[in-house]
Amino acid sequence: MWRLLATLFALALAASACGSSDSSDDSSASGSSSDAEETEVTLAANGESLLDTVKSRGTLNCGVSGSAVAFSELQADGSMAGFDADYCRVVAAAILGDANKVNFVSLTAAERFTAVQTGDVDLLMRNTTWTQSRDSEVGMDFGPTTYYDGQQLMGRESDGFSGSSQVSDVGGSVICTSAGTTTEKNIADAAAEAGVSIELQTFEDFDTVTNNFISGACDIITTDGSALVGRKAKQQPDGENWVIFPATPISKEPLGPTYGQNDSAFADAVNWAVYATIIADEKGLDSSNVDMMLSSGDTETIRLLGGEGELQSGMGLPADAFYQVISQVGNYDEIYSRNLNPVGLSREGSANAAWTAGGLVYAPPAR
Amino acid sequence: MQDANQGSVDPEFQQGIEDRESSPHEIPSLPVGQWLRQNLFSSWVNSVLTLFGGFLAFFALRGVLNFVFSENRQWDAVRTNLRALMTLSYPESQYIRVWVSLGFVAGLAGLSAGLWANWGGVSVKRVSTWLMGTGGLLAVCVIVREPSVILGSDGKVVRTLEGSLQRESFLDAMVNRSSWWIAAVVLLVAGIVLWRRFASATHRGSELPVTSVVFLGLGLAVLSLWIAPYGHYAFISETKSYVAESGRTVAFSTKLPWTVMLALLCSFFGLGRLLQRSEYGGLIKGASNLLWLVSPLTLFWVVLRDPALDYGHVISTDLPMGLAFGALGGAVLWSLTRTGVGEAGRLVATMLLGFAIFNWVAAFFGWYPMLQKARISFLLLAFAALLAPNFMGEIAKRRQLVLGWLGVTALVHYLATMINTPSTVEVQSSEFLGGLGLTLFVALIVVLLSFPLGVLLALGRTSKFPIFRMLSTSYIEVIRGVPLISVLIFFSVMVPLFLPDGMELAELAAVLTGYTLFSAAYLAENVRGGLQSITKGQYEAADAIGLTAAQRTSFIVLPQALTVSIPQLVGQVISTFKETSLLAIIGLFDFLRVANSVIPAQSEFLGVKREGILLVAIIYFFFNFTISKYSQRLERRVGLGER
Incomplete structure (x- = not known):
């Protein structure tokens, strides 16, 4: 009996001894996301920034859609590509010095904000519209807008629509969109305001919507302009001409980085990484000439790239953070052309042109 | 008659099996015209049905062929994405x-x-x-x-003046x-x-x-x-x-x-x-x-x-820990099964159980940090100790218990070390395993793990002991009362929230656990159906020749019950395989999701969805049809439905 108890006691001691040495070991050794979550929660409690967490973890957890054409799409080899995916890489290059240190997490629209709140992702680059309620009630903070989108409609030229058509011209049409999104409400509001009656039909996803448009079950389809342009470029049958209208979208959809609120250091890092790509575009700085400009650029360029008088170290980033961004990922124009030109979206004349060219893309000065 | 076949198969019966196997469906061949008259046009109702069915089959075939070979199909989307469909990232x-x-x-x-x-x-x-x-x-x-x-020289379709193809x-x-x-x-x-x-x-x-x-x-x-x-x-x-x-x-x-x-x-x-x-x-x-x-x-x-994988960690911690639990636990069980331990053994077992439960409670307050493996092992050891009185006495029986303990320890420690290891393979996205690989992997593991669990639950539900019966019944009813989706969401979203600090569960491990528990409940009911087909005489005969309860169950009852439930069990395997597509709901990329939402979102193949889904349907059919065919063969071999 006593011998038994003694054995048991020894067993318990041995197990707990190796157990305790072990658990500390585990948390430092493994780099999985849920592990990071706990670290993040405790750090937040101590008032430390997500910026330090990301640096110590060595990877950036970036929430993307994974099925948003040209913004974040899973490639045939399982890698993530697109405009949003590249902006995740921009942030990773700025904070960690390596654009490939991104762990992409595919999120549905429903779970995206929870994922930020629970710390599953550090940052959302998931074509998320900046709205007042999300900024205040939902507890998100928004970075600089990377893409100005807006809801538009698409119809057939043969039905009498043209680029200059207005919402008031669509009376009596069958209008289709995907279910459960704000696009549904926007078009209903716009039609009511224009005083026309429409028949609104919703489908599970936009692939189905487009197929119904092609088959003729829908007269008009509506969603964000960027998606419509992509559909027109890829799916318009020959012999038909699809037109997108009205020229001024019926809603404003500024898309950009989103992160948890009240973390100034992390917010600054993300925002200035985005601004750096815009300033580089203004200065004609791109991935091909960045090494040359490091010595021959103007004072602001050299400061931005980490030369004399640089400001990055003060905000917790490496001095050459933006040099890494430009050389590894590129400036705004490069990112835009690489991802969005192939689906037929061009910068000229759109809201996404540089402010010097009549667009809205603008960054505060780096000084 | 059945009893006789259990022990030694009598030659006549064996002959019967061979006959069935070697000449399945020996139908005398008729001239084609006569065969048609007899089978398809025997009456005017039959003729109408035949013609109607023929037209249906014709249009279905024509529709499928025209779909597959239509100029609108972009099979390149599937061809270039084969790798994504098979393994994703x-x-x-x-x-x-x-x-x-x-x-x-x-x-x-x-x-x-x-x-x-x-x-x-x-x-x-x-x-x-x-x-x-x-x-x-x-x-x-x-x-x-x-x-x-x-197609014209530019590779585009040529249209007539009226615009038709x-x-x-x-x-x-x-x-x-x-x-x-x-x-x-x-x-x-x-x-x-x-x-x-x-x-x-x-x-x-x-x-x-x-x-x-x-x-x-x-x-x-x-x-x-x-x-x-x-x-x-x-x-x-x-x-x-x-x-x-x-x-x-x-x-x-x-x-x-x-x-x-x-x-x-x-x-x-x-x-x-x-x-x-x-x-x-x-x-x-x-x-x-x-x-x-x-x-x-x-x-x-x-x-x-x-x-x-940190082999240093495996050698310095995981291996010694597994060995320690195996050896010391074995020693404890060995001494607990000595004759004459008596009440002291029960006391020790109860204390062990108390200690194990305390460890779990402590974990939630973060008082007493130790590896999860240790907590699980203590709990298992407590259960083994509770079983010890059943193995008391003879050396052979005691050895059985100790060897069983060693096997369970090895298995649990191996799985805990391997499954719950976060993967650090350099992938560009978080979806490490996906596509058909994920589907097959999950289906295989779930079927393998839920089988023994389901059999145990079925035996528990038909057991004489009220505690086993109550526990199994309530488990089965609770699980069957909840949809699979909610079980999966519970395990992937809720369970990680309940886990104490420092403890984590990989997404795949969570899914496998939840799905196995779910599948086991259904499997248990299928096996119980088989158990109920065993007549009382079988039990009495087994008792009469002096078999113990364990021997009776494993040599007399289960073999017959499992044979009877083959069709339901195969149905369960097939539905488990197909329901893996629900993994998409909790964010995993099974191969239906790859075809349904990954490929249509690539700007190269925008909206190209039907091709992938057709391929997925064919692959599902191939696997399930093979399983079903194999089970038919198995049923024929054991003579199911022919007695």
Whole structure:
């Protein structure tokens, strides 16, 4: 009996001894996301920034859609590509010095904000519209807008629509969109305001919507302009001409980085990484000439790239953070052309042109 | 009568089985006209039904063919995304691991097929009918398909002035499909030759071995990889560009591994045949059974292993800990089963249980940090100690308990070390395993793990002890009262929130746990159905010859009950396999989701969805049909439904 108890006691001691040495070991050794979550929660409690967490973890957890054409799409080899995916890489290059240190997490629209709140992702680059309620009630903070989108409609030229058509011209049409999104409400509001009656039909996803448009079950389809342009470029049958209208979208959809609120250091890092790509575009700085400009650029360029008088170290980033961004990922124009030109979206004349060219893309000065 | 068959199979019964196997459905062949009159046009109702059915079949076939060969189909989307459909993000540099594990399975399958080479034969008549049927169907397909649309020199469709599509003439279409015609004619001729030579009255009942037919088919399929111009389609990761070259054979990295797989299958089959005749046949059969049991664990090791797995940690902590639990736990159990321990044993077991439960409670408050493995092991040890009085006395029984404990410890520690290891393979997205690989992996593991659990639950529910009955019944009813989706969401979202600090559960492990628990509840009910078919006489007879409860269950009751429930169990396997598509809900990329939402979102293949889904449907059908066929064979072999 006593011998038994003694054995048991020894067993318990041995197990707990190796157990305790072990658990500390585990948390430092493994780099999985849920592990990071706990670290993040405790750090937040101590008032430390997500910026330090990301640096110590060595990877950036970036929430993307994974099925948003040209913004974040899973490639045939399982890698993530697109405009949003590249902006995740921009942030990773700025904070960690390596654009490939991104762990992409595919999120549905429903779970995206929870994922930020629970710390599953550090940052959302998931074509998320900046709205007042999300900024205040939902507890998100928004970075600089990377893409100005807006809801538009698409119809057939043969039905009498043209680029200059207005919402008031669509009376009596069958209008289709995907279910459960704000696009549904926007078009209903716009039609009511224009005083026309429409028949609104919703489908599970936009692939189905487009197929119904092609088959003729829908007269008009509506969603964000960027998606419509992509559909027109890829799916318009020959012999038909699809037109997108009205020229001024019926809603404003500024898309950009989103992160948890009240973390100034992390917010600054993300925002200035985005601004750096815009300033580089203004200065004609791109991935091909960045090494040359490091010595021959103007004072602001050299400061931005980490030369004399640089400001990055003060905000917790490496001095050459933006040099890494430009050389590894590129400036705004490069990112835009690489991802969005192939689906037929061009910068000229759109809201996404540089402010010097009549667009809205603008960054505060780096000084 | 059944009792007699349990022990030694009587020759007459054996003969009966062989008869059934060797000559399935011996239908005297009638002249075609007479057969048609008797079977399809026997009355006017039948004639109407036949014509109606024929029209339906014709339009269905025509519809499918026109869909598949339509000029609107973009099959390139599926071809270039094959890798994504199969494994999604699994890194190409680590593909060798997938092939190694597939090779392991191929070799083992070949070995087993060779060892149990009672595959019997398939009558030449059936082979030739099958060949002729396929050839005929192919010929019908070629005729029924709509003539193709004419493509201009720029590769675009040509339209007439009215804007309708211009199609080639029927004759042109037939000429252009000459390669299809040749294939159809070759099949037909081969079938007819076989029929003439071997199915005549003199050769009645002549057979080909099933295995050689299968190997011939597989060999031809692999050979076609080397010579048939399937085309070379790929996505080049470095340049982010798509390669689509028709008229070439498939890539070297595809044909070589499959050839090796076939070679492994064949050579191990031969080895199995040789070993079967050797004196160690029985021993090797046992070993191969054991290998099958171990192989899923090996696949864990090979496919999912973290390449940067810290062997230092394994050697310094995991291994000693497993050994310590095995040895010390074994010692505790050994001494607990001594005769004369008496009440002290119960006291110790209860204390152990208390200690184990305290550890779990403590974990939630973070008082007493230790590895999860230790907590689980303590709990298991407590249960084993509670069982100890049943194994008291003889050395052999005591040894059983200790060996059982060692086995369970080894298994639990192995799984806890391997499954719950976060993978650090360098992948660009979080979806490490996806596509068909994920689907098959989850289905396989869930079926394997839920089977023993389900049997235990069924036995518990039919047990005489109220506590077992109550626990099993409430478990089964609770789980069956909840949809699978909510179980999956519970395990992937809620359970991680309940876990104390420092404890984590990999997403895949969470899914496997939840799905296994769910599947086991349904399986238990299927097995219980089988248990209820066992008559009371069986139990009484077993008791009368002095079998213990355990012997009665494992030698008399379960074999009969499981045999009876084969159809339901196979149904369960099939539905488990198909329901893996629900993994998409909790964010995993099973291969239906890849076809349904990943491919249509690539800007190269925007909105191209139907092609992928058709392929997914075909693959699901292939697997499920194979399982179903195999189960029919199994049912015939055990004589189910014929007694």
